[in-house]
Amino acid sequence: MGLTGGIGAGKSAAAARFAANGAVVIDSDRLAREVVEPGTPGLAEVVAAFGSGVLRDDGALDRPALGRIVFGDAAARKRLEGILHPLIQRRSAALASAAPAGAIIVNDIPLLVEGGVAAAYHLVVVVDAAPAVRVERLVRDRGMTTDDASARIAAQIDDATRRAAADVVLDNSGAPSALDSAADALWADRLVPFARNLAEDRPAAWAPDVVAYDPAWPAQFERLAARIRHRVGDRPIAHVGPTAIVGAAAPDVIGMSLTAGSASQVDDLRSPLGAAGFLPSAGGTYANADPGRPAEVRVLVG
Template sequence: MLHIGLTGGIGAGKSTVAAALIECGAHLIDADQISRDVLEPGTAGLAAVIEEFGPGILSADSSLDRPALARTVFGDDEALRRLNAVVHPLVRAETKARLADLPASAVVIHDVPLIVENELAPEYHLVLVVGASAATRTARLQRDRGMSVEQIRARMTAQADDAARARVADVWIDNDGARERAVAEVAALWRERIAPYAGNIAAQRGAERPERPELAAPPDPPRTWAVQAEAVLDRLRRAGGDLVRSADHIGSTAVPGLAAKDVLDLQIGVTDLAAADQLAGAFARAGFPRLDGHWYDSPKDGLAGPGTAWDKRFHANADPGRAVNLHVRVAGGPGWRYALLCRDWLRADDDARSRYQRLKQELAATTASTQEYAAAKEPWFDQTWPQIRAWAERTGWAPPPF
């Protein structure tokens, strides 16, 4: 099952995008609607809210007076916390019940206005943000809801701004213009990314990647490689729970200023490889199926005893729009240490970084496949290992605690 979080500021037009996704075949879970449903007359939820805030939040017909409740909690963090403590568990339980009725292959759209504000992005395979200018949103809210400028400004101020939304957006859907343009953008997204992603998760396979190596320019802020990596690591931490001892961004995209393929290399540290095997199912459901085969790292002198196997587990992202290599290694083990040490050395040594970049550019231009490209780089790491080791000894380098 593919879970997509859909969010956007008030008046941005999430309903337009949600309707377009449903037309493509998605199933909608509307958090606002569920929060209304669990507070209907006669429900345990409404009884709990009355007990918390008193009968003044009821209308004459004994239903919830939502404007009155909004006035009670607006601007009062403690009151809002109390309300959320009642409503959020009920919404989660109802959401879980509705998901249980859907097919395992479903694409589920979670319409959640406060994904950014409540830091919910790690719960979804993708986060779609619907955006529009403040002027467009204001005009829509005045026209469609009869809201005053003051009311609109207060609601916008209470929500995350576009910079915060852009930071978590796997996809930004521009809904500033004609509805037809946004609908066409959604259709293309479904065809090119969402449907293949769902198919890959169902089949437990990684997404297809270009055969030839190609170095990419680092993405502009706010969705830098570092930001994207941390977002994926947050999802992996959530999926793996206590079995995840450490989670780090490694490889070329973790070194600012270094040319790189647009592939995030990530490292999960575990207690042992039995724990890595336990994580396989959880990571597959999170969108990172394990690849078959015997995966291991090239040993380096001094990091482990002679003949020590540097075995690991290897996963790839099922998302065709975001390539990820996921290395699951024993935390504190030699392969785990080397990945962090090499990254930190390249970050610190300008000359080494320049030499490595020249090599990468040369090999990207002369090798025919990513596999050939990776194999051609390996001797460079063996040659530079004495320099890396000397740097670590000179600086007192140590890996982060786990």
Template sequence: MGDVCPKVDNGCMLRVGLTGGIGAGKSTVTALLAERGAVIVDSDVLAREVIAPGTPGIGAVSDVFGADVLGADGGLDRAAMARLVFADPEARRRLEGIIHPLVRAEAERRFATAPSDAIVVNDVPLLAEVGLAPTFDLVIVVAADQPTRVARLAGRGMNAEDAAARIAAQAPDAVRDAVADAIIDNSGGPVELETAVERLWMERLLPFEHNKRHRTPVKRPEELALVEYQPTWAAAYRRIEARLLRVLDDRAVRIDHIGSTSVPGLLGKDVIDVQVILSEASDLLDVAEPLADNGFPLSSDTADTPFPADDDPARWRKRLHGGTDPGQICHIHLRPAASPAARLSLLFRDWLRTDAAVRERYADAKRRLAAEAPNASAYAAAKEPIVSEMLPAAEHWAATSGWG
């Protein structure tokens, strides 16, 4: 493949985090991804390497816990350390405070040396628990039902009671599911698992890598499809928001979920619209490269339609960035804090969230337009004057309710 991305060190290759509970089958999924060409970085392996005999890591462990946790070869006596940390949560935190930064540093080194067109999969058992999800372009969670996980652990020589206790001691599935961009259900047999991995690889990971490297945002399809409100939209927004916060840091005044997918009960296109308000108009240009490096390239340098129509068009300027993940289309609307559109997008959202009757009238209008429009572009153009007609009522609601 051609080397299009200008930055090889962590800014170009696709960074995939993989996690799952004990017994879910992470190692099997990792092996299947490796067969398809993924570069694997296994954090469990790294955790052993960074405290191997003679390393600075084992020296730090010895300094904190004493020579009693060392074996005859100068490496870690894992049984002695296990007895210590399982009985003392504070000791476990001190150990993790030594090992986790070393593992992350080594993982970053391996990411940095991967080819620019690589799909690098980092197997991280505690990815969700330690808050690493936003550092990856995509997070895969390997899941399986509890009876299947217990049976697998029993196959490793663990009795059922101990297996259930180990599962219960880990974070609940909901914690991992919240950060998952993709969930692979490994409750079935090997054929079902291989089919799921192949589909993920071909339909999501390969095009995602191509799009990110070539800085090609995923466009919404012209074939119009409105769907009823999906509870998963809010979680998808939170994952995008976390990644944007990591990239933009204090350059963003605020980040919000806007558009139809941000209003519970409202139907819409399966597109997550995100508004990023920047302190200055010049920031629209300054953040372009960091966003592109992290999978959110510029889609268009454009402007919102002024409201009222005779307002200064320069006040309505914005830049639209898009995501490169084909599994979740997103539009990132970058607006300066002084933009009237920044305020109106939040006003319209909050009004619809608050007033069920208005929300239903708007939904009826959307359904009618969708039935008449030949494609998504025509639908968007036809919807714009309807929104403009509704804005005076939204302003009245804002004035009488004390909004803002």
């Protein structure tokens, strides 16, 4: 899964809780430090881009100096991200490949939404907290001034956009114990059975009730469709079935149709659909292995 959240929201605390439950956590912030350690090609690229003034006397990266260059300068920040992101992604992929079979891998990525990589994960979890709470934490825990903390929050993507990318939002506006309880429940009720279903090559079992129309259904379809396109390429995917009818009550199952180019390509889609979390089910459909979001895909030839 991908885990993200704005500065001061408590993403690291959630990652630590998932790790305590047994997750393999891949921390992008830590990797970002590793890829620019002294002697690395990454550090050489940063110096070439921003000058020797970003180095300390001992040859290590002077992070405050680099921060002064890129903070508030979108072009400079984009240039830095263009250097670091490919290096971080390669290192992250290597660590994920080395994880034990069946492991639940939590990718702790501060810029997951900004980087446009949400579709690469089976599930995206956003840790959220009210801006005033985040400012208070940054002042208390990181020694920032109120103005600096507010500026750092304002420089990031807005909270509504981050929440829109989320399959799950963990509210961390309250006590730390409340976040721990929410993370534990997500782990036990959704992540563990999701991982087990994937390992055993079976979709989740569900018996959805008929519910009132949910205005969130279209956005849920878009997230699922993006996840599938990430694996199968840019093929037509449509929202179909009862949940696609605006305003109508329906069984809470997101229905989708995926168009293959020819009959011979239908079987070729099984592996990429499996990588997206959709596994063969009854009636020739593929159903989501995620017990928290009933959804199914029917492959059509068009």
